[in-house]
Amino acid sequence: MKFMEKRGEKYGAKKIAVLALLTGFGLIAFMIEALLPSPLLPGAKLGLSNVFSLFALVVYGLPEALLVVVARTVLGSIFAGNLSLLLYSLTAGVISTCISRLLLLLFPHVSLLCVSVISATVHNIVQLFVYCALTQTLLLVSYSPYLCLLGAGAGIVVGLTVIFTVKAIPLSVFKKIGGRITQKNKTEESS
Numbered sequence: 001m002k003f004m005e006k007r008g009e010k011y012g013a014k015k016i017a018v019l020a021l022l023t024g025f026g027l028i029a030f031m032i033e034a035l036l037p038s039p040l041l042p043g044a045k046l047g048l049s050n051v052f053s054l055f056a057l058v059v060y061g062l063p064e065a066l067l068v069v070v071a072r073t074v075l076g077s078i079f080a081g082n083l084s085l086l087l088y089s090l091t092a093g094v095i096s097t098c099i100s101r102l103l104l105l106l107f108p109h110v111s112l113l114c115v116s117v118i119s120a121t122v123h124n125i126v127q128l129f130v131y132c133a134l135t136q137t138l139l140l141v142s143y144s145p146y147l148c149l150l151g152a153g154a155g156i157v158v159g160l161t162v163i164f165t166v167k168a169i170p171l172s173v174f175k176k177i178g179g180r181i182t183q184k185n186k187t188e189e190s191s
Helices: 002-010 013-035 050-059 062-080 084-106 112-135 139-168 171-176 183-189
Strands: none
Touching: 013 050, 013 062, 050 062, 050 084, 050 112, 050 139, 062 084, 084 112, 112 139
């Protein structure tokens, strides 16, 4: 009985609803970005859907963030009609989310902005390595400096969006949705 209570508490209806909303918003951002042309490099996107994954990581933790990443990526590749996106985006999304959590664990006082920049850069580099592994060519490795710069820019946008969102949402909302944000880490996240 206690196991059921803890399990029910872990994934209550409010939490599931919030995770579904985060996944849905992330999917909408992904689909909108898929319609826009790439301004600098072919296939380069700002990655606004990652705002919702990072928010899930900050508010809930790694399992919930991975759930948002996987659901958004699978649905996005199906809706976009491009299942090859699944290989690149899913691998990069899972690895960059795990790296984000690892950074937050190893360096508790690291800024969320720094975590976001590193995560976005890792995301781009992982996608590049997946491409190189699939095509068995290293020709595109020369793009890695550009991808690092684009990742840093995207990470700044995503990180600042999450920081300002966490700062703007009242603490009572986080308590209602079962989040782990407290006043102490709310001020830490906003700095």
